[in-house]
Every structure is written in C-alpha cells, then in structure tokens.
Amino acid sequence: MFAALYVAHSVGDHWVQTSAQSAAKGRPGWVGRLAGARHVATLTATKLVVLLPAAVLLGLHLSVWGLFAGLGVDAVTHWWADRRTTLAWLATRTGKAEFYSxxxxxHPAHPVTGEGKPAAHLGTGAYALDQSFHHLWLLVAALLITLL
Structure with missing residues (x-):
C-alpha cells in the first residue's frame, strides 16, 4: 500500500495538480484554503484510483473505515503542509529554517550567476521538507489503510 500511495502521491502532486492550485494554495485567506482543498481533493482521488486496483491485484481486503481513516489523515496533513506558512513555521520550530530557505x-549561501543574480538550481529546501513531511504521513496512511 505504501508503494501505491507513494506513486499516486507523486502523480497527484506533480501531474494532476494544476498550476493555478499550486500558485494559490499558499495564499492567505479563503483563496488559498480553497485552492489547497481543490488540490487535496484531486490528489486523494488520484490515490483512490491507484489504491483500489492495486488492492484487487494483490488480493488485499481493505475496509472502508481503513481507507477513510488513512486517506483522511493523509488529506488533512497534506492540506496543512501545503498552506506553506504552516510548514515554514514547523521548519523554524525544529531548527530547519536555514535548510527551508x-x-x-x-538562504545565506544561495547560488548566484557571474552577474551576482540568483542562479538556476534544482529544488529547494522547502520542497524537500514538504515532500519528506508528506512521505511520513503516507506511511501512517498506509498503516491505517492496511490495519483497520
């Protein structure tokens, strides 16, 4: 279940999420909250589309309660982290503010071009912490789905 959730998470977070959702989900107020909710709704649907056939193929008998609990915990924690200020707050509280930036x-050592402008790079600390946070909760979700 974890492998199926992990793949579905990656597809839902990167291919299914719209640019508008990605741009707006961290905005303050209802605009950001609703964009985040739309993203989490499509993400959760993607996870169901991957999980259910995987369960059938593997001969797993999953309960509705387990699916509800696992996907519910995953959805709530995903929405919370994707509000961005919440994850930044957690990074600060855990001593990861510099890595977050x-x-x-x-960041004090950000890469620059020869002209002193910010240089292109792959990824950010914020993205790495975001995905790591999601992976932790994917494990919790997989355990709930298979154990309940």
Missing part, C-alpha cells in the same frame, strides 16, 4: 535568495 535553501535554493532561494533568502
């Missing part, structure tokens, strides 16, 4: 102009 890695790959951005806010």
């Amino acid at each position: 890695l790959g951005t102009g806010a």
Whole structure:
C-alpha cells in the first residue's frame, strides 16, 4: 500500500495538480484554503484510483473505515503542509529554517550567476521538507489503510 500511495502521491502532486492550485494554495485567506482543498481533493482521488486496483491485484481486503481513516489523515496533513506558512513555521520550530530557505535568495549561501543574480538550481529546501513531511504521513496512511 505504501508503494501505491507513494506513486499516486507523486502523480497527484506533480501531474494532476494544476498550476493555478499550486500558485494559490499558499495564499492567505479563503483563496488559498480553497485552492489547497481543490488540490487535496484531486490528489486523494488520484490515490483512490491507484489504491483500489492495486488492492484487487494483490488480493488485499481493505475496509472502508481503513481507507477513510488513512486517506483522511493523509488529506488533512497534506492540506496543512501545503498552506506553506504552516510548514515554514514547523521548519523554524525544529531548527530547519536555514535548510527551508535553501535554493532561494533568502538562504545565506544561495547560488548566484557571474552577474551576482540568483542562479538556476534544482529544488529547494522547502520542497524537500514538504515532500519528506508528506512521505511520513503516507506511511501512517498506509498503516491505517492496511490495519483497520
């Protein structure tokens, strides 16, 4: 179940999520909350589309309660982290604020071009912490789905 959730998470977070959802989900107020909710709805649907056939193929007998609990916990924690200020707060509280800013102009050692402008790079600390947070909750979801 974890492998299926992991693949579905990657597809839902990167291919299914729209650019508008990605751009707006961290905005303050209802605009950001609703964009995040739309993203989590499509993400959760993607996970169901992957999980159910995987369960059938593997001969797993999953309960509705287990699916509801696992996907519910995953959805709530995903929405929380994707509000961005919440994950930034957690990074600060856990001593990861500098890593969170890695790959951005806010990081003290950000890469620059020969002209001193921010240089292109792959990924950011914020993205790495975001995905790591999601992976932790994917494991919790997989356990709930298979154990309940």
